Amino acid sequence: MKTGKATGSSIFLLGIFAFCRGSAYSLTTVTLATMSTGTVTFLRLAIGALALLAWAAVVIEDYRWVMRDWKPILVFAVLGNSLPNGLITLGQETVPSGLASVMMALTPMLSAIIAHFSLENEKLTSRAVLGLFVGFCGVFLVVCARGKINLNAGMICGFVALTLAALCIAITIVSMRFFRPTNQHGTATLSLVIASLTLAPFIHWSDFSKQLPLNVIYSCIALGLICTALGWLSMIELSKRASAAFMSTVNYLIPIVGMGIGAMFLSEHIFWTDALALVLIIGGTTLVKGGEARNASTRQLAEAAQAPT
Template sequence: MSDSPNITAISWLSILLLGFVWGGTFLVIELALQTMTPFWIAAARIGFATLLTLVIWSILGRKLWLSSHQAWGSLIIVGIASSALPFMLLSWGLQYVTSGFAGVSMAAVALLVLPLSHFLVAGERMTLRKTLGLTVGFCGVVILIGGNAFTSTGSELETLGRLACLGAAACYAVSSIVMRRLPAVDPIGLAAVPLVFGSLIVIPVAYASEGLPELPDSRTLLILAFLGLIPTAGANFLRVWVIRTAGPVFMSLTNYQVPIWSVLLGALVLSEALPSSLILSLMLILLGVGLTQYGALTRLFNRS
């Protein structure tokens, strides 16, 4: 694997697709919370994803190419920090915070990834331009969400819910760094093995904390299957590829798109009014992306 990020047109299309998919995930989780407890939602989500990923990995010969104990330890960390912990934290936290605060928390992933990458990932230097770009983009997200970002729900557990959402953001940041630092490894195996480790944690925790769940109705089962197959299994394959090729800082730009897609999907699916700040927010986010990825954009357009 090259130390320098390799950002191509497919990389840009990939993070656009990831932003779109994850932009609708909060809405789907909230629908699932109407009939399922939070940890079992996380367990079902990662369970469906693990089964599908293992089937694909088995068909392709179960390649991995990892030999050192240190690399296996890193894979366990990726499994915990990329799926097990954030899935449980978000499912639990969304009971007590606004979806707007959860959106801002996910946007903060980019701000966390940049300094971590500077010290831990070769070729990902923390420059003034990148720092300014990520800050401008984050401001765009906060303006887009508006007052809903920090409006109180009145819940006694709201503070803990907010900490849970921020903890999920920190998990995603750490897992991206650790995944990028892994030695050469089969990408399908890299998507599959952490999900297995994550399942081994989430499912027992769900059982211990919430007991056996009631048999879900067909609507809930479809929601859980969607969460497992699309924003978890499918997106996980794509996330692994982007991090391993284009780097964690580039991947973190997906988190700035998630609130935009969430707002647009809310208007399209739920007939919600578009906020007046949409255009300004979009301009700030695009400016932030341009500043952060100026070199990659220049190379992309020069090739074309």
């Protein structure tokens, strides 16, 4: 049963979910040292798909839902898995893991913009527009901090790839309003299977002809089992226990986890302006969410006023 109040189990699941998603950026950086973007993305999704298939074989008995859920399966496979994961991995070829995690904090703001143009009851208020401006100022600050250091064509392309990845995820979030799967666990499993198949043509087989360091092998396994499979399961279980507003706070935790792990284990530089940028992004997202809530309250009052007495 969903509740807007944070409970012990929901807070625990939120922490697990944030760790799964936030740690993926550092693990991806480790694997990219010796493997190509296509191979890393395929292995991540394929290992995650195999783990979820093994789990689904035990807990799922009825498969008639597949015919009803084929639309969300395809949407989540392409827009929610293969495209964003491929773009994130591509972006991390030039963008440090901590900075990549901050860039992905754009997702809730982009989803608000898309919802404004595609959903009749999700229009942006002036407060939400202010939030979008504040959030983009945060991203601009991140880029400017590196303007005199290593902001080259490669990093700019990385920023573009990460922004497109955030856009894909934002589209997926909005599309969930149209395609609601009847079996969330099964849909997540099949979408990962299809996503990994779509990435198979991008594998560089030469990556397997050389001796891979153990840390790269372990990172690939962790990306699949922890960041992907466990990340999906924790998100689904969290959605059963907590409200959407509570779940959205994970967008604040992922950059913190990503930047922290990158600084501790990969010796990545953190600028003092990154903390300020993160505050701006979080503040912008809060304003957007607040604008959405006010819009919803106004809509409910209008409906109540029009209701017959």
